[in-house]
Amino acid sequence: MKDDDSDHPEFSKTEARRIQERRAYRHAERRRRARRNRTITIALAVAVIVLAIILSPVGPLKGVLYSRSGGKKETVAASDERTTRSARKVTSSNSTTPSAPVRVEKKSNTTPPAIGIVVDDTGNVTDKLPLWTAIDAPLCFSVMPYPPLSQQLAEQLFNSGYVIMMHVPTDNAPPNSFAGTGQLATGMDRAAVFSTLDSDVSKVPHVTGMNNHMGGRGCDQLDLMTYEVEWAKSKGLFVVDSKSSVSSKVTKACLALGLPERNNEVFIDHQNDPAYIRGAMRQLADLARKNGTAIGICHWHRPNTATVVGEMIQTLKAEGIHFAFARDITN
Numbered sequence: 001m002k003d004d005d006s007d008h009p010e011f012s013k014t015e016a017r018r019i020q021e022r023r024a025y026r027h028a029e030r031r032r033r034a035r036r037n038r039t040i041t042i043a044l045a046v047a048v049i050v051l052a053i054i055l056s057p058v059g060p061l062k063g064v065l066y067s068r069s070g071g072k073k074e075t076v077a078a079s080d081e082r083t084t085r086s087a088r089k090v091t092s093s094n095s096t097t098p099s100a101p102v103r104v105e106k107k108s109n110t111t112p113p114a115i116g117i118v119v120d121d122t123g124n125v126t127d128k129l130p131l132w133t134a135i136d137a138p139l140c141f142s143v144m145p146y147p148p149l150s151q152q153l154a155e156q157l158f159n160s161g162y163v164i165m166m167h168v169p170t171d172n173a174p175p176n177s178f179a180g181t182g183q184l185a186t187g188m189d190r191a192a193v194f195s196t197l198d199s200d201v202s203k204v205p206h207v208t209g210m211n212n213h214m215g216g217r218g219c220d221q222l223d224l225m226t227y228e229v230e231w232a233k234s235k236g237l238f239v240v241d242s243k244s245s246v247s248s249k250v251t252k253a254c255l256a257l258g259l260p261e262r263n264n265e266v267f268i269d270h271q272n273d274p275a276y277i278r279g280a281m282r283q284l285a286d287l288a289r290k291n292g293t294a295i296g297i298c299h300w301h302r303p304n305t306a307t308v309v310g311e312m313i314q315t316l317k318a319e320g321i322h323f324a325f326a327r328d329i330t331n
Contacts (some may be wrong), residue, residue: 106138109322113288116326118142120167122300123150133160138325139314142167142211145200146181147170158206163325166207170215179214186221191229198225209238209327222249229253238327260330268298269305281312285321293329
């Protein structure tokens with residue numbers, strides 16, 4: 001008969017102890033694994049937190065990781081701010097200050113037959129300004145240096161596209177020898193002429209040419225006119241001989257100093273009668289047809305001049321006569 005120890009009391013105690021030990025072991029193992037997992041989880045969490053701090057914009061690597069991109073962002077932001085400020089400034093400026101008109105010079109057509117017109121004595125009155133600026137033609141306005149309206153008129157006429165000259169007062173024969181403040185007078189030496197003209201030109205903006213006002217005596221003096229033309233040449237100005245007298249030496253001085261001949265050939269408004277002015281304009285047209293060019297002088301303030309000259313310019317243009325700045329032609 002086979003022995004069976006399962007019912008033996010000693011065997012039962014031993015087996016029970018073993019089962020209890022195995023259970024205790026398994027329970028202890030589960031606790032160890034739980035502790036290990038908690039430790040690993042905590043370690044990973046700490047590592048992630050540390051890494052996040054290290055890589056953040058406030059971490060120890062911020063100078064390496066964020067200096068370039070951050071600088072770029074800052075630069076772009078600063079640029080945007082400057083652009084915004086500039087836009088606000090421009091908008092504000094545009095809303096309060098109108099932009100200055102762009103100057104467009106009148107078209108100068110030197111194709112023969114061509115006429116150049118100089119308007120003398122500009123500077124004393126403003127009532128004629130709208131009449132003159134209504135004329136769409138290349139006129140030269142010769143402005144007196146010292147009348148109170150000279151600078152204002154020179155600016156307005158220049159901005160309207162016309163050419164500005166200086167109308168230099170020059171002495172007459174006695175008893176009416178005084179031609180105006182800033183005049184050239186017989187007997188002046190070179191230094192006095194240069195000093196006087198320097199003062200005169202400071203009173204007239206945008207000057208590119210000159211001619212003489214009156215000057216029945218002064219223009220006849222070759223030395224005086226030589227000094228005047230020498231000064232004009234040094235300033236790059238063109239010169240028109242007004243032909244204030246039949247003995248004027250302006251052209252002679254110009255040719256001696258290498259400047260071209262520009263002579264007044266017709267005083268357009270020697271009389272105020274409109275018919276006379278129309279006839280003088282016809283005379284200029286005939287000279288232009290004959291010689292290729294012609295230069296005439298009229299006067300700013302005379303009652304019928306602006307209206308009739310403007311009318312005749314349109315009439316002569318329709319007949320094939322061209323108009324140019326006196327600056328651009330010679331005779």
